[in-house]
Amino acid sequence: MIKHTMKALGVAAIALAVAACSEKADEPKEAIKIAVAGPFSGPLAQFGEMQISGAKKAVADLNAAGGLLERPVELVELDDVCEPKQATTVANQVVSAEISFVIGHLCSSSTLPASDVYEDAGVVMITPASTNPEITERGYEYVFRTVGRDDQQGPFAAGVVKSLAPTNVAVVHDKSAYGEGLASQVNENLKSMGVNVVMYEAITAGEADYSPLIAKLKAESIDLMFFGGYDPELAKIMRQGRDGGWTGQFVGGDGVSNNKIVEAAGEAADGLIATQPKSYDGEASNAALVAEFEALGVNASDTFVLPSYAAVMALSEAITAAGTADTAAVKDALRKQVFSTAVGNIQWDGKGDIVGGENTFAAYLWKKDGTAELKTF
Amino acid sequence: MADQFYLFIQQLFNGFTLGSAYALIAIGYTMVYGIIGMINFAHGEVYMISSYIGFIVIAALMMMGVDSAFLLITGAMIVAITLTSVYGFSIERVAYRPVRGQNRLIALISAIGMSIFLQNYVRVGQSSRDIAMPPLVEGGWTFGNPDGFEATLTYMRVVIWVITIAAMIALTLFVTRTKMGRACRACSEDLGMTNLLGINTNFIIALTFAIGAAMAAVAGVLLGTFYGVINPYVGFILGLKAFTAAVLGGIGSIPGAMLGGMLLGIAEAMTAGYLSAEYKDVVSFGLLILVLLFRPYGILGKPEVEKV
């Protein structure tokens, strides 16, 4: 009996205390809050950096111009470490804190479960990086993105592979929503283009030793390997591949296309070809913006900096057009007009995808000095 | 046909390298268990810390202009072994000595807490991202048919084997031939009696932790250089596998740890090479369960008599 008492006391006390604490968090605030959710720690933190620097600059610019609807704009940074479970927790936190707008998430495997929460709670979510098609295929009204989809990147990447005229191709992925999604798209497209795909395999992300994979590549006489996944894994594969005597061509998607991969793989990364959303830093209309980013120490050519900036800017225009921060009105406003942004003109369709998204991908050749060159195939 | 043979040889090379790592780290687990009957969950993190120390030394030397791989690795080895031994000793002093003699679960929880603490300590002190080192030792021998399958044996792999074997021999000599080694063996047989006979058991226990840590440091520098990439989380899974290897070989037995480590490494490489890389961990644990079903004390383990 005492045990019940004690237990009840304990739970009640803690629950009440917590409830009391969170009461304070539910007070109405003046500023319009925009949450940025992405990996700010962990192995993919460099992508989170791109995302947050774009968003921060956008919010700073907005506030410098007088804010939004005469209210200051506040950025709230939430870390999901690119894990589905953390992403759900972060999504719940966003809803608890009554934040109505989210720029994020970054990894498709985070965006998918988080968007369930946002749609249910009526929070507008714009992802500047997630390319998995399913995100916008579920009839959700509150979900948008400022990049293309993997069923557009896939055919593009397959085209790149085909133009390299390989004899035997291996397609490898890391089983993540993004990696496997992209790899399966590439695989199907390659097959329909008549390219000889000999291997379609999965690796486990986070492993240290990929020598069995390298041995397989050699044994099957593969001369080109496409990898659907992120740069930490491909860096190790490339390094161990060259070490193990494999001389074939590596091709990857946007998950590997950043200079961290050259840092991790060194010389082995030389010659990597990666597809990613086009980099708009070369556009004349962006020249001033790029210079401002450089003054802040941010490289505007990093994949997700400008899409993130564009997401915030487009959102702010929609809020202004709607005249209110009420998400039901904003989500409609986002579909009503064409936004002129740092990543070109964006018009969102009913699903939340960019109209004309198939033209937003490009291929880059990475060199061992850490720079990438735009390549046309 | 010949291609299959060379593929097999390649997997053997992979297996021996992996096995050396497991063996070196497993020694730490088995020595500690043998002497005080506790599973040192924090040992994997000790390995990880030694990798970081190794990287730091190599970075410092490279910044000072040292180019020779030999000097870089040797320097890293010396500093890493020294500092990591002090880590091992300190961890024992702080987290395990106060709970010695009590229920083994308490020591276990303390060890798990220590493991979490160390992992995050490194994550706070460094960052959670991967840190990479340019390959120091490049090149190797190739065997086989250039048109078919070529097995590559990199020099670095040979370095790993040679140093591992040297470390094992050194440890065995220490344990069997020196007076302190004899004290270690005595302590693992019967701690109480050894204490009564006048040996400073506290010192011997501390020494055991330090030696285990030193072995892990050897592995840390070698593997860090070999794979070239480290982050605060590499210690955990490696520690788990090494612990499995130690149990496989018979926990408490040093030759058992070496044997278990090698066996596990080769089993993993073969599974990854011929079956599927995804299930190699399943096979490792499955192998462990199988062995324990028929030999409940591990391959070289001695059945312990429980006294009533």
Place this chain on the structure above:
Amino acid sequence: MMRNPFVAALIPAVVFVLLALPILGIDLLNESLMLKIQAAPAADWMMIIIAAVAIFFIQLFRKPIDAGVTTFKEAVPSLNLKSYLVQPKVMRLLTIFLILALFLWPFLYESRSGLDISIKVLIYIMLGLGLNVVVGLAGLLDLGYVGFYAVGAYTYGLLNYYFGFSFWMALPIAGGMAALAGFLLGFPVLRLRGDYLAIVTLGFGEIIRILLNNLTSITGGPNGITGIDRPTLFGLEFNRKLRDGGWDTFHGFFGIEYDPIYRMIFIYLLALILVLLCIYVINRLQRMPIGRAWEALREDEIACRSLGMSRTMIKLSAFTIGATTAGFAGSFFAAYQGTISPESFVFIESAIILAIVVLGGMGSQVGVILAAIVLTVLPEVAREFSQFRMLMFGGLMVLMMIWRPQGFMPMTRPHIQLNSDKIQKETAQ
């Protein structure tokens, strides 16, 4: 030979600085494709200095600190409360009042994050109680408990995803599957001694996780299963929009506006009922012969065997009951989160649940509940120090083991206390 106390205090501080220097004091980084080091930011150096000074002073004042710790070790708070609440009427009233309070507070304080934490706490309480049976009562060191948790969660997840099973239909099946897993695990480990048992159970836990991670076509691989249905109130759904083929939504049926918090309150109440049920059942089991058999096994396995008790039955029953509880908790977790993925079921979760049991005091239900609350709420509350959150968590585990190894509420078996002070002290140990 008297050692100068200052030197004795200085040595640990110096050793600490030596150890912390490479990790905290130096930053390793990749810059322009090279491996470099640089001095860490001033904040890190401050940490080293502060910690070193703290260590120096702690070592200097070792004796008084140790005395304080010993009193903390021996204080058993349950004694005080027992004497106050010894009258049955008071106890019963208090219990009813508190249980009522637990049921009613969400309606008064509609706080989403409070409910979120409470549900998490209740899930961990369930897990802690289940593992308590295996580790605390039967003394079997299970390091793979999270595997049963995963079996329960994925059973519901898969049944829902492929066959549209509702939560209520899947709940008993999930418990059953987990029980089966526990039963199957029990067989190979029958012969194994303490630590071998630990590693084998750990292996099982990992095998289950790896299988879930790799069988992507069935289990969804690393992305897991999303869109799992939430529990319904006799068919009334707590969603914004009605699913195809559903009867009606909760807010539609009652004619009120949709608010996500209704679902949370509903799930919270369900969890509360489940937990209370668990407590009751396990409490009963503890007092039955099977419970006594578990404790006998924990105390002395050889004596058990010599008394003719079936070791097999005792171990298997402990595993099975523990596993079933985890299975229920798992299916509940899946229903609450709506998405499950293998990374929720990693070894560290087993370690945390084990810590809950040991921290609470092995075998003590109340202690386990308290420990579950502490170990769940603390990391949430410390989210602001997100950097140091896990660091403090690990440190706290170590400190608790050093300072109070018997746990918050060490389990006391029913016993008679004679009024003499001295005898009271002895029996309390």
